[in-house]
Amino acid sequence: MQRNYLKDAKRVYDVLKKGGIAIVYMRNAYAIMSGTDNALEKVYTAKKRSLNRPSGLVANARTHEKLHILSREKKNIIKKFSKKYNLPISIIAPYKKKIQ
Numbered sequence: 001m002q003r004n005y006l007k008d009a010k011r012v013y014d015v016l017k018k019g020g021i022a023i024v025y026m027r028n029a030y031a032i033m034s035g036t037d038n039a040l041e042k043v044y045t046a047k048k049r050s051l052n053r054p055s056g057l058v059a060n061a062r063t064h065e066k067l068h069i070l071s072r073e074k075k076n077i078i079k080k081f082s083k084k085y086n087l088p089i090s091i092i093a094p095y096k097k098k099i100q
Contacts, residue, residue: 016033019038020039021043026087026088027087031058032047033058043055056090057090057092058090061075061089064089065079067096074093
């Protein structure tokens with residue numbers, strides 16, 4: 001079956017934009033995605049997970065570099081992993097309050 005990735009991505013974007021939740025296959029795993037605080041709370045409730053527990057952010061290496069506070073070594077690991085396997089990567093890390 002030929003996948004229409006652009007159509008799939010648009011469907012996910014539309015669901016997230018409306019405050020919904022999407023479960024997305026990512027070649028080697030699944031990601032549960034949310035784009036609002038309310039949707040994230042629903043994910044945590046469904047998983048019976050404490051709201052005090054951090055959630056990972058799935059993104060490419062460039063986004064993680066702009067957003068997260070990471071050592072040079074950790075930035076290099078993320079770049080090498082995401083480039084080698086051509087995959088987004090989920091990171092849980094301290095983040096910058098303002099992105100320039």
